[in-house]
Amino acid sequence: MASIINLKVNGKTQEHLIPDAMLLVDFLRDRLGLTGTKQGCDGGECGACTVLVDGRQRLSCVTLAKSVAGKTVETIESIETKGRLSRLQAAFHEKLGTQCGFCTPGMIMAAESLLRKNPAPERDEIKEALSGNLCRCTGYVKIIESVEAAILTGEQA
Amino acid sequence: MNTGMNFELNAPASIAEVVEQLANKTGARVFSGGTDLVPNLRRRIGTPPVLVSTDGVAEMKSVDLQGDHLVIGAAMPLAQLLESDKLAGFPALLQAIAEVAGPGLREAATIGGNLCQDTRCLFYNQSHWWRKSNGFCLKLDGDTCHVAPNGEHCFAAYCGDVAPALLVLGAEVRIAAQGKDRWVSLNSIYEDDGRSHLLLKPGELLVSIRIPLKAAQWRSGYLKSRLRKSVDFPLAGVAVALRLDNRGISHLRIAVTGTNSRPLLFEDFSVVPLSITDDLALSAIDREIGQSIKPMRTTNLPGLYRRKMVAVLGRRLIEGLTAPTGKNGV
Ligand SMILES: Cc1cc2nc3c(=O)[nH]c(=O)nc-3n(C[C@H](O)[C@H](O)[C@H](O)COP(=O)(O)OP(=O)(O)OC[C@H]3O[C@@H](n4cnc5c(N)ncnc54)[C@H](O)[C@@H]3O)c2cc1C
Ligand code: SF4
Ligand code: FES
Ligand code: FES
Numbered sequence: 477m478a479s480i481i482n483l484k485v486n487g488k489t490q491e492h493l494i495p496d497a498m499l500l501v502d503f504l505r506d507r508l509g510l511t512g513t514k515q516g517c518d519g520g521e522c523g524a525c526t527v528l529v530d531g532r533q534r535l536s537c538v539t540l541a542k543s544v545a546g547k548t549v550e551t552i553e554s555i556e557t558k559g560r561l562s563r564l565q566a567a568f569h570e571k572l573g574t575q576c577g578f579c580t581p582g583m584i585m586a587a588e589s590l591l592r593k594n595p596a597p598e599r600d601e602i603k604e605a606l607s608g609n610l611c612r613c614t615g616y617v618k619i620i621e622s623v624e625a626a627i628l629t630g631e632q633a
Numbered sequence: 634m635n636t637g638m639n640f641e642l643n644a645p646a647s648i649a650e651v652v653e654q655l656a657n658k659t660g661a662r663v664f665s666g667g668t669d670l671v672p673n674l675r676r677r678i679g680t681p682p683v684l685v686s687t688d689g690v691a692e693m694k695s696v697d698l699q700g701d702h703l704v705i706g707a708a709m710p711l712a713q714l715l716e717s718d719k720l721a722g723f724p725a726l727l728q729a730i731a732e733v734a735g736p737g738l739r740e741a742a743t744i745g746g747n748l749c750q751d752t753r754c755l756f757y758n759q760s761h762w763w764r765k766s767n768g769f770c771l772k773l774d775g776d777t778c779h780v781a782p783n784g785e786h787c788f789a790a791y792c793g794d795v796a797p798a799l800l801v802l803g804a805e806v807r808i809a810a811q812g813k814d815r816w817v818s819l820n821s822i823y824e825d826d827g828r829s830h831l832l833l834k835p836g837e838l839l840v841s842i843r844i845p846l847k848a849a850q851w852r853s854g855y856l857k858s859r860l861r862k863s864v865d866f867p868l869a870g871v872a873v874a875l876r877l878d879n880r881g882i883s884h885l886r887i888a889v890t891g892t893n894s895r896p897l898l899f900e901d902f903s904v905v906p907l908s909i910t911d912d913l914a915l916s917a918i919d920r921e922i923g924q925s926i927k928p929m930r931t932t933n934l935p936g937l938y939r940r941k942m943v944a945v946l947g948r949r950l951i952e953g954l955t956a957p958t959g960k961n962g963v
Contacts, residue, residue, distance in 0.1 A: 477639070477640065477641035477642075479642075495639070496640060496641055496642040496684075497636065497638035497639050497640050497642070497674075499634075499636060499671075502634050502636075506634070515634070518672070518675060518676070518760065519671065519672030519675055519676075520668060520671075520672055520734070520738055520864075521864060523735070523737060526737050529740075532712070532740050533736060533737045533740060534737055534740050534741055535668075535737045535738060535741070538667060538668050538671040538672060538738070538741070539667065539671075539741060540642060540667060540671065542642050543642065543644070543664075543667065543686065543688060586736070586737065604736065605736055607735050607736065607862070607863035607864070608734070608735025608736050608737045608738060608863060608864050609735075609737075
């Protein structure tokens with residue numbers, strides 16, 4: 477069974493004929509070529525596939541693309557502005573919040589969703605917001621420090 | 634990626650249309666947040682030809698005070714319930730919701746889907762090739778149980794965090810099907826059978842949940858034991874609600890998840906009312922619960938440990954809730 481869906485991805489309206497059973501992560505990566513979103517597990521365990529749906533963090537590997545028809549999806553590719561890294565991206569780069577980089581798009585999207593809801597979160601709130609995202613490299617401390625550094629940049633801006 | 638999934642997904646806008654499709658489309662199943670269903674379908678646990686989504690039904694996505702009850706739509710995502718101030722009187726419920734999976738999953742996961750989630754087992758929640766090479770089991774496609782090979786019973790555990798909290802708060806659920814619509818106690822929809830733990834019939838939809846406002850007079854809390862601090866099902870989970878008078882605990886309800894194929898509610902304790910400091914009475918409660926729970930080797934920690942954790946978590950909750958500041962849970 478296939479259907480035509482309309483949705484907004486990274487600011488652009490998209491209309492596609494897709495199988496009803498297609499996962500959002502596959503739609504983003506295979507149809508739209510947005511390979512920044514990663515797939516790290518077989519369903520909901522790791523957070524690598526985190527994107528924003530209507531501004532809130534969602535796991536695209538357990539989300540059916542058809543179920544977000546009519547909604548707004550944002551991926552890591554949309555986070556930079558005019559070719560410049562966002563404050564979270566810059567902070568992950570500067571504070572070594574990224575090593576192999578596989579978890580990074582998911583981490584940044586989860587952090588982005590937190591900062592939109594709560595621009596000045598405490599350390600515990602950062603930990604909680606990122607608690608669905610696994611990282612095999614950094615040991616998490618650098619990731620949390622990166623988010624904290626991004627918050628400080630935001631306050632100075 | 635080819636997930637092997639193939640189905641029709643519909644999202645009608647009313648309860649009537651959902652139950653109509655469930656009744657008339659062969660093999661149709663309810664689809665809410667999909668956080669339990671999609672991982673299972675990706676592992677070829679079930680191949681429903683039609684999924685009927687509750688996401689478009691506005692009536693199932695609200696939280697309202699109606700008369701003496703708080704009514705929660707079954708399609709409410711857990712993350713939004715955590716942000717609702719209407720649940721403030723029910724700490725056990727808020728604590729249980731906050732313990733479900735991780736933040737990204739809670740944005741999609743609904744409360745109705747949480748109550749109706751499938752039972753779990755080490756030998757079942759695995760990919761198709763894993764199950765095929767290990768040998769399928771009684772619960773799906775096979776004829777022996779790898780946990781208790783001599784029996785005919787499936788012991789897969791019910792691992793929802795929210796059900797025990799709702800059970801101690803005395804919740805009821807509204808079940809709709811074509812030509813039928815009724816309220817029943819939440820406790821009555823479960824059965825202790827890993828293969829069919831839900832007594833809902835095909836075609837039946839859990840529409841909403843209601844909690845008596847009087848339950849806010851009870852002190853309540855929820856604690857769970859698990860290996861990781863986040864994104865992990867309960868090895869055992871315990872909810873407690875109690876009332877105090879000047880002699881001690883006058884009313885007590887305890888519910889347990891993660892040990893049996895259904896969540897279990899205990900409310901007729903022979904030792905209640907009891908004095909808070911009566912250790913013998915508390916031990917008697919541990920024993921009464923211990924006789925009914927049956928944690929088997931369905932997860933990565935042994936049954937004996939999970940059995941002990943039920944008693945530990947129950948004690949911890951009772952101590953916290955009977956402390957002078959216990960009004961808001963633990
Ligand atoms: C990595 C991971 C970790 C998890 N950790 C936890 C955890 O710690 N605690 C926990 O409790 N759960 C956990 N879950 C399970 C799941 O996320 C939750 O149970 C969630 O609340 C299910 O809700 P849903 O809306 O996504 O359900 P769905 O997946 O949409 O549905 C689940 C089942 O219920 C049926 N159903 C759904 N809605 C209704 C309805 N209204 N009426 C009748 N039947 C219905 C469906 O047909 C299906 O069989 C986890 C899942 C994953 C993938
Ligand atoms: S308890 Fe036995 S039958 Fe049930 S899922 Fe586990 S192995 Fe299969
Ligand atoms: S790929 Fe989605 S949670 Fe792991
Ligand atoms: S940087 Fe390698 S997984 Fe996180």
